[in-house]
Amino acid sequence: MQRIVVLAGGVGGARFLRGLRSAVPEAEITVIGNTGDDIHLFGLKVCPDLDTVMYTLGGGINEAQGWGRADESFTVKEELAAYGVGPEWFGLGDRDFATHIVRTQMLAAGYPLSEVTEALCARWRPGVRLLPMTDDRVETHVAVDLDGERKAVHFQEYWVRLRASVDAHAVVPVGAEQATPAPGVLDAIAAADVVLFPPSNPVVSVGTILAVPGVREAIAEAGVPVIGLSPIVGDAPVHGMADKMLAAIGVRSTAAAVAQHYGSGLLDGWLVDTTDAATVREVEEAGIRCVAVPLMMTSEEATARMADEALALAAEVGA
Amino acid sequence: MQRIVVLAGGVGGARFLRGLRSAVPEAEITVIGNTGDDIHLFGLKVCPDLDTVMYTLGGGINEAQGWGRADESFTVKEELAAYGVGPEWFGLGDRDFATHIVRTQMLAAGYPLSEVTEALCARWRPGVRLLPMTDDRVETHVAVDLDGERKAVHFQEYWVRLRASVDAHAVVPVGAEQATPAPGVLDAIAAADVVLFPPSNPVVSVGTILAVPGVREAIAEAGVPVIGLSPIVGDAPVHGMADKMLAAIGVRSTAAAVAQHYGSGLLDGWLVDTTDAATVREVEEAGIRCVAVPLMMTSEEATARMADEALALAAEVGA
Numbered sequence: 001m002q003r004i005v006v007l008a009g010g011v012g013g014a015r016f017l018r019g020l021r022s023a024v025p026e027a028e029i030t031v032i033g034n035t036g037d038d039i040h041l042f043g044l045k046v047c048p049d050l051d052t053v054m055y056t057l058g059g060g061i062n063e064a065q066g067w068g069r070a071d072e073s074f075t076v077k078e079e080l081a082a083y084g085v086g087p088e089w090f091g092l093g094d095r096d097f098a099t100h101i102v103r104t105q106m107l108a109a110g111y112p113l114s115e116v117t118e119a120l121c122a123r124w125r126p127g128v129r130l131l132p133m134t135d136d137r138v139e140t141h142v143a144v145d146l147d148g149e150r151k152a153v154h155f156q157e158y159w160v161r162l163r164a165s166v167d168a169h170a171v172v173p174v175g176a177e178q179a180t181p182a183p184g185v186l187d188a189i190a191a192a193d194v195v196l197f198p199p200s201n202p203v204v205s206v207g208t209i210l211a212v213p214g215v216r217e218a219i220a221e222a223g224v225p226v227i228g229l230s231p232i233v234g235d236a237p238v239h240g241m242a243d244k245m246l247a248a249i250g251v252r253s254t255a256a257a258v259a260q261h262y263g264s265g266l267l268d269g270w271l272v273d274t275t276d277a278a279t280v281r282e283v284e285e286a287g288i289r290c291v292a293v294p295l296m297m298t299s300e301e302a303t304a305r306m307a308d309e310a311l312a313l314a315a316e317v318g319a
Numbered sequence: 320m321q322r323i324v325v326l327a328g329g330v331g332g333a334r335f336l337r338g339l340r341s342a343v344p345e346a347e348i349t350v351i352g353n354t355g356d357d358i359h360l361f362g363l364k365v366c367p368d369l370d371t372v373m374y375t376l377g378g379g380i381n382e383a384q385g386w387g388r389a390d391e392s393f394t395v396k397e398e399l400a401a402y403g404v405g406p407e408w409f410g411l412g413d414r415d416f417a418t419h420i421v422r423t424q425m426l427a428a429g430y431p432l433s434e435v436t437e438a439l440c441a442r443w444r445p446g447v448r449l450l451p452m453t454d455d456r457v458e459t460h461v462a463v464d465l466d467g468e469r470k471a472v473h474f475q476e477y478w479v480r481l482r483a484s485v486d487a488h489a490v491v492p493v494g495a496e497q498a499t500p501a502p503g504v505l506d507a508i509a510a511a512d513v514v515l516f517p518p519s520n521p522v523v524s525v526g527t528i529l530a531v532p533g534v535r536e537a538i539a540e541a542g543v544p545v546i547g548l549s550p551i552v553g554d555a556p557v558h559g560m561a562d563k564m565l566a567a568i569g570v571r572s573t574a575a576a577v578a579q580h581y582g583s584g585l586l587d588g589w590l591v592d593t594t595d596a597a598t599v600r601e602v603e604e605a606g607i608r609c610v611a612v613p614l615m616m617t618s619e620e621a622t623a624r625m626a627d628e629a630l631a632l633a634a635e636v637g638a
Contacts, residue, residue, distance in 0.1 A: 043424040075392055079417030083442050085424075094413050098398030105362040105404075123402050 002027040002311075005192040006128075009034045009205020010049040011066035012231060012239050012297075014056035016198035019303025021057065021127050024311065029128040030188040032215070034200075035113065036133075036140035036173045036208035039156045041090055042080065044100035045107055048156070049205065050117055050132060051099060058124025060095075066239070069095040089161040114182040131188065133209045136179035140204050142248070143170040155204055164241035168248035171203055176211040181218075189218040194314040196307075197228035197267075199238060199295065202258050203245035216266065225268045225314035229306060230255035233273040233295055256282040264288050269313040271295060271306070289317050321346040321630075324511040325447075328353045328524020329368040330385035331550060331558050331616075333375035335517035338622025340376065340446050343630065348447040349507040351534070353519075354432065355452075355459035355492045355527035358475045360409055361399065363419035364426055367475070368524065369436055369451060370418060377443025379414075385558070388414035408480040433501040450507065452528045455498040459523050461567070462489040474523055483560035487567035490522055495530040500537075508537040513633040515626075516547035516586070518557060518614065521577050522564035535585065544587045544633035548625060549574035552592040552614055575601040583607050588632040590614060590625070608636050 002024060006017060008031050017031060034049045048067065055061040055069060062068045072093035081088055092100070099120060106116040112135035121130055140155035144166045152172070158164060189195065197206050210216045219226055231242050232255045243253035251261045255272040256279040262270075264287030272279055273295035283290035291313055297303040321343060325336060327350050336350060353368045367386065374380040374388060381387045391412035400407055411419070418439060425435040431454040440449055459474035463485045471491070477483060508514065516525050529535045538545055550561050551574045562572035570580045574591040575598040581589075583606030591598055592614035602609035610632055616622040 042420050043427055044420075073392065073394055073413070075413035076395060076417050076420070079414045080420065083417065083421045083439070085417075085421050094392070094394035095398045097416070098395050098402065098404075101361050101363075101395070101399065102402045102404050108362055120402065 009200030010052040013200040020307040023304040023307040057126030134179040138175040164244040195226045199231035225318040227269040268317040328519030329371040332519040339626040342623040342626040376445030453498040457494040483563040514545045518550035544637040546588040553594045587636040
């Protein structure tokens with residue numbers, strides 16, 4: 001049985017995982033989820049990326065939106081606003097609230113986030129093992145200029161409230177340096193046959209996971225193929241505003257630049273979209289095997305083919 | 320301007336208050352609310368009696384039910400149940416959840432319950448000053464025989480889950496002895512022109528408020544008329560299951576017995592329903608002025624007439 005470890009962010013990672021699960025239904029898939037975008041709202045612990053993976057694979061996602069629950073209502077949020085309590089810019093629905101209430105209660109009772117996530121997954125049965133990257137608190141902050149001042153704002157505030165409309169000058173996963181990988185993370189990497197970086201945000205999703213001390217080293221030392229799929233197609237992010245994040249760390253928004261950012265010390269193979277076939281040579285010159293295939297996740301079938309391509313590339317570089 | 324202090328429980332107290340406010344719109348009404356039925360659910364602090372008063376006077380109550388919000392939905396609760404998280408027997412609706420989230424956040428931030436209640440009332444504008452009896456934690460427990468064992472259960476569990484279907488052997492307001500009246504409570508009593516006991520539960524509502532050290536003494540020493548309205552009509556509670564609670568403390572479920580339970584040291588006047596006109600003499604022999612008037616709160620107008628009768632009796636005994 002093939003053991004696959006995937007480092008996943010939110011929407012892009014979750015959709016890729018659905019394709020991967022469909023491509024290799026017998027594989028044992030461990031997902032290491034980003035928790036740097038976690039936020040406390042209304043006294044509740046919200047884990048947007050973990051929930052997006054859980055809801056997407058568990059059949060509860062709002063498909064059109066990519067995050068949040070299907071058939072959602074916003075009564076609690078409206079009532080909170082009637083009390084003058086916000087923020088109003090974060091779309092917490094009634095169904096979603098229940099997840100955060102359960103999580104917050106379990107955390108308050110002393111359970112680590114990894115056990116809480118397992119308990120929540122007992123309902124959703126995502127068909128993968130979902131692990132938070134760490135049980136410690138890591139919070140991605142973004143440095144921006146607002147009202148004439150340089151300020152650090154929570155990633156969600158940058159992403160959701162400001163919609164990345166201002167330039168990011170720095171991205172800091174606060175707490176990452178002191179964090180330790182959650183139980184199971186390093187073991188899963190050590191036991192993996194292949195490690196995949198889905199087309200998630202290379203800075204605030206995959207990058208944050210790699211910032212947890214020990215994770216990058218474990219992947220480099222596992223001695224198994226590490227294959228990534230470019231989130232940049234034709235010099236623009238397929239989903240979200242990854243270009244803004246790349247600019248903040250001085251990386252060009254191209255498929256080749258992202259591959260080189262990960263680097264040949266970490267990455268063995270890289271899939272770029274057929275649109276970017278011209279960049280294959282640049283990536284290969286950087287010591288990373290590169291193939292151009294269609295990378296648009298237009299359907300579960302198209303995504304499954306992307307997963308197949310990634311695993312084929314893994315087999316090739318591992319041979 | 321007449322200053323009226325009312326010791327209120329939930330449904331009965333709230334409905335009486337609406338009639339009182341309508342009867343004397345110019346009066347300054349301070350409500351001392353019972354908090355002994357407060358409960359923590361899903362990590363949230365729920366204050367059923369305070370909320371019933373706030374929603375009823377603020378126009379947000381579910382009229383038919385007498386508690387909870389009008390036009391309520393139960394999405395969060397259903398989702399919690401899908402996670403296997405209960406209790407399912409307590410009907411927390413989505414709109415109601417928002418109140419408890421705001422309250423819990425403010426308490427966690429260090430605000431005392433009295434200030435939290437004031438903040439919540441800024442939205443509801445109940446037209447009265449609503450004070451919790453205490454900022455300290457008091458929790459009414461009921462001793463019952465369950466599964467062959469004597470157990471103490473939370474009042475809400477007795478009332479809502481068990482629907483008072485088993486005998487109560489004792490009622491204990493845990494924490495009351497160590498509690499101190501909330502800011503404003505003793506001052507309001509000292510400044511009152513009249514103190515009213517609405518037709519609330521004499522044991523777990525009014526009785527719990529009186530159990531906070533200092534409250535009973537302040538009322539007795541205020542030197543103003545103290546008038547009660549019987550919650551028992553024709554030997555049965557008008558609302559709820561007060562008879563069960565009275566039995567637990569060895570008081571018969573009659574209008575006269577409740578008056579004598581409060582006692583002439585506290586109570587100056589007592590209104591019984593016309594149905595119970597025959598008991599007037601028994602109450603008066605106990606040293607409490609008693610009048611029989613219609614006590615069914617069938618409408619706001621009928622309730623306003625009850626309030627008028629109570630104030631008329633106050634004027635009479637105070638003369």
